[in-house]
Amino acid sequence: MTSTVVAAERMPTTRRYLMCPPRFFAVEYSINPWMDPSRPMDRDLAEQQWTKLHDTYVDLGHKVETIEPQPGLPDMVFAANSATVVDGRVLGANFRAPQRAAEADHYRRWFIENGYHNVVMPTRINEAEGDFAWTGKFLLAGTGFRTDPGAHAEAQEVLGVPVVSLQLVDPRYYHLDTALFVLNEDEPNIAYYPAAFSKGSQKVLSRLFPQAVIATAEDADCFGLNAVSDGRNVILPTEATALAKQLESRGYEPIFVEISELKKSGGGPKCCTMEIRG
Ligand code: ARG
Secondary structure (H helix, E strand, O other), X not given: OHHHOOHHHOOOOOOEEEEOOOOOOOOOOOOOOOOOOOOOOOHHHHHHHHHHHHHHHHHOOXXXXXXXXXXXXXXXXXXXXXXXXXXXXXEEOEOOOHHHOOXXXXXXXXXXXXXXXXXXXXXXXXXXXXXXXXXXXXXXXXXXXXXXXXXXXXXXXHHOOOEEEEEEOOHHHOOHHHOEEEEEOOOOEEEEOHHHEOHHHHHHHHHHOOOXXXXXXXXXXXXXXXXXXXXXXXXXXXXXXXXXXXXXXOOOEEEEEOOHHHHOOOOOOOOOOEEOOO
């Protein structure tokens, strides 16, 4: 039924995002297999790519807030890692890598200064939307490389939403959002790369989402699953052409962006984009 819906019938919903300009972006350390500090990275190009992503959201009618980047925090551009917001409740982050630890408090302060009173900082290692994906009904939660499984229970308690734990098994897909994204929330559906998950988690995903878009190894390798959907428009890396074709056949509108420089840090469109819900 869903698969026959045509593009004209898919309705986008207006979103609110928080992003951080990559003014101090750099690949200075290596905390995932994509990061090689000896490889040149062009920050001007990174800024152009980030600005294009930002402007794409604005052109689609979404509201984009920005947070001030901080010197000495080269990964702060990856806003998705710093909070999970559902119904106006904010669960902050607690990074695994000491190099990123200080980011969490800058984002916490942003929420306080912007009128959010319901802000809780986690006690467990929690990399926020890097490992948490809101489907509209429940939270999909990844673990294996970054977020502690104990953070899943903590998220359930703090946010008051059901949490489904998923085990990540491939270090290249170290965050849930590198292997899975939510396509639409009204009748929740996702796209994902099965091989990034344990056998048991693959079964869970196929039970929950029998209509899911199944991505190929090539789609995953170019960070195609680090995509952002508003229910109709799907922002994804230019190289993700096969995935884009599948999305089109399901009535979604793929919109391509370049992410070559951000990818050198193991990030893509979704990593740069935190969604503020409510
Ligand atoms: N260099 C960052 C790290 O390894 C990239 C984070 C990407 N963010 C994401 N949501 N997957 O922590």
